[in-house]
Amino acid sequence: MSGLLSVSDVSVAFGEARVLDSVSLSVRRGEFVGLVGPNGAGKTTLLRAINGVREPDAGTVSVDGDRQADCSAKAWSRRVATVPQDTSVSFAFRVEDVVEMGRAPHRRRTQFGTSERDRRRVEDALELTNTVDLRDRRIDELSGGERQRVFVARALAQDTPLLALDEPTASLDVNHQVEILRLVRDLVGDGRAGLAAIHDLELAARFCDRLALLSDGVIRAVGPPETVLRSGALDPAFETTTAIATNPVTGTPTVTAGADIDEGRATVVSDARRVHVVGGGRIGSHAIASLRRVGHEPSAGVLRTGDVAFETAESLGVPIVTTPAAGPVDPDAVATAHELAGDASVVVLADVEIGPRQWTLDLAEGAPAVVLLEERSLSERLHSGDRARERYERLRERATIVDPGDVLSAVEAAAGPVEQPADD
The missing domain is CATH 3.40.50.720 (NAD(P)-binding Rossmann-like Domain)
Structure with a gap:
């Protein structure tokens, strides 16, 4: 697997408060990395620094060898697609229209209408996310799980090598949480790379190849789930006492926090x-x-x-x-x-x-x-x-x-x- 995302010594501050402090992280092609840590650790800020919404105060972000600082916003949007935590929308767009919005970074200024290439990408995204039957429904009529799949489809239609997801399972029931993470796992296995902030440690362990534990703006541990989900790392990060065991069904770590x-x-x-x-x-x-x-x-x-x-x-x-x-x-x-x-x-x-x-x-x-x-x-x-x-x-x-x-x-x-x- 070749290196795809490279975050090197990235720092971000809001006024006097330093949210990220010299964070470094890499994600390889074909790899799904879970970003875990307590609320306020800086996970969303790191994702925003990666997708270009927040310019780092220091450090560099690169995708496939291209530095973010050297790319226009439109060019960077062809490298990183984001699935936001909040999937609410202001207007009642059709599902297919929402997915087609992912094609915006690839369109020329002089282009009118939808090209054949755009249609193919949208159709592929709908099929891969099992949302074809939703295409004519209004986005505000969908359940939380359906809407989340539509936003994954939009990111997929954007046709980028990197998917960045901010709490993609937030507010979903357990069945939809598993469905979304399994979908992302399959998409990453198709040659992309994925980085997701995930609040559920056991789901992160089940679906991610590696985890990065972020606390107080610093990466505390990186590695396979079984090496990161240890009391010695989790207890100070979450300020609690944890007990780690193995799920007898999945074989992945389970965490009991007290x-x-x-x-x-x-x-x-x-x-x-x-x-x-x-x-x-x-x-x-x-x-x-x-x-x-x-x-x-x-x-x-x-x-x-x-x-x-x-x-x-x-x-x-x-x-x-x-x-x-x-x-x-x-x-x-x-x-x-x-x-x-x-x-x-x-x-x-x-x-x-x-x-x-x-x-x-x-x-x-x-x-x-x-x-x-x-x-x-x-x-x-x-x-x-x-x-x-x-x-x-x-x-x-x-x-x-x-x-x-x-x-x-x-x-x-x-x-x-x-x-x-x-x-x-």
């Missing part, structure tokens, strides 16, 4: 408890992080390696009992979990699955106090017979039962006050 794990806003408990958390996933991860945040002493397991709760516990230095990501749970791991649970004053079952061996129930039944975090119904989590259901119902009779977000108050209520030694 703004509620901000230690600066946490109230540290005066009576720390030993708490053992059973159950993984998002709910187990939240429980582990919340307990650790306020000063309790959590342990966790049995957790499968790669589970988001495993990643959370490992990143926070919480004792964990693990078993391989696939296959039956290791009996030795269950035995070790019994030791940790036996040392705890509270056992938390975090929306647990109950399998034929029922070891999750075994861990809780001997505990002095039990907290049940329930999000799904028992029937969704029960993979055993009536005996397991009866055991769980008996456990419920003495447990503190709350929604997952109330784990801290539930632990306090379940454990009661810490007994103080009597004075001599």
Whole structure:
């Protein structure tokens, strides 16, 4: 793949505020790069510097060897096509007319009407974006996903080597988000290059070849998604605590961000408890992080390696009992979990699955106090017979039962006050 976009030491300031500070980035032909980072990081400003809307205060932008500073606005529009975040329009144009607007940079001043070349490009763009059946509809009648596809078609009709997209999935439901990014992925694979600001880190990881993490106007990390989406880079950029795992379906990174794990806003408990958390996933991860945040002493397991709760516990230095990501749970791991649970004053079952061996129930039944975090119904989590259901119902009779977000108050209520030694 040959180099196509080159951004070299680009800086942009608005008054006293420097929005971009010596940013450098390259995108190769055939590559889709996701620009990620918190709101206000400078992503939109960087895209505007690339598409020519905002001239950099310093540095250079080049596409296919041509410097932006050496090109007219019209010539640059033949190199970079933009899909804006806001696809609202002031007039009720027909879809085909909107797509044809992409041909403006290629038209001569003396040209009247639509040339055969323009027609072919518009037709190709409509077909590639699956908007042929929309061509006679008014743009203001379309859904958000349909309108976004039309603006991608307009950029495609512009016939440029580089596509620059500013939050192309903003305000779309998940099905349309996937549809748009898959479309861009296919278009880039056809020999173009793509650079998109994407707010959803997991979608960016799924569809982009590389990610560039922008924070406070500086590129903090660039590389394949699995090398950029790491807590060490994400935590300072987003000012939160993150846990990274692998999506078992796509094989790409998943990110769980916990703004509620901000230690600066946490109230540290005066009576720390030993708490053992059973159950993984998002709910187990939240429980582990919340307990650790306020000063309790959590342990966790049995957790499968790669589970988001495993990643959370490992990143926070919480004792964990693990078993391989696939296959039956290791009996030795269950035995070790019994030791940790036996040392705890509270056992938390975090929306647990109950399998034929029922070891999750075994861990809780001997505990002095039990907290049940329930999000799904028992029937969704029960993979055993009536005996397991009866055991769980008996456990419920003495447990503190709350929604997952109330784990801290539930632990306090379940454990009661810490007994103080009597004075001599």
